[in-house]
Amino acid sequence: MNKYLRPLPFPLGSPQRRRCIDHMMAYAHISYREAVAKVVAANKVARDTPLRGERCGARTRRATSCMCKAMANGRCKYHGGMSTGPKTEEGRRNAMANLKPFAPVRHEVRETECC
Numbered sequence: 001m002n003k004y005l006r007p008l009p010f011p012l013g014s015p016q017r018r019r020c021i022d023h024m025m026a027y028a029h030i031s032y033r034e035a036v037a038k039v040v041a042a043n044k045v046a047r048d049t050p051l052r053g054e055r056c057g058a059r060t061r062r063a064t065s066c067m068c069k070a071m072a073n074g075r076c077k078y079h080g081g082m083s084t085g086p087k088t089e090e091g092r093r094n095a096m097a098n099l100k101p102f103a104p105v106r107h108e109v110r111e112t113e114c115c
């Protein structure tokens with residue numbers, strides 16, 4: 001199942017959402033904005049949590065659907081998509097350090113040319 005099709009506990013404009021916000025304001029003594037922020041956070045958690053028994057469902061080479069267990073993005077570990085590379089500055093430095101000896105020089109040159 002697509003992560004955007006997962007059932008949300010408090011959909012926008014629903015009576016459950018309004019009731020939950022009212023309840024938090026009355027009994028937890030927090031402001032309206034804080035209550036809304038909590039509801040939004042709960043929806044986000046529900047969207048990022050795979051359903052119990054949720055399957056990947058990607059099309060396989062046998063034209064059947066993949067039956068592996070789904071991750072937070074709705075696909076399995078084999079169909080989750082490609083890596084987007086190192087995120088932190090340290091990670092990028094490590095990636096450069098693991099290149100072949102001549103490669104950092106080449107990449108350095110390319111970076112200075114484009115920027």
Ligand SMILES: [Zn+2]
Nearest residue numbers: 056066076079
């Ligand atoms: Zn899969």
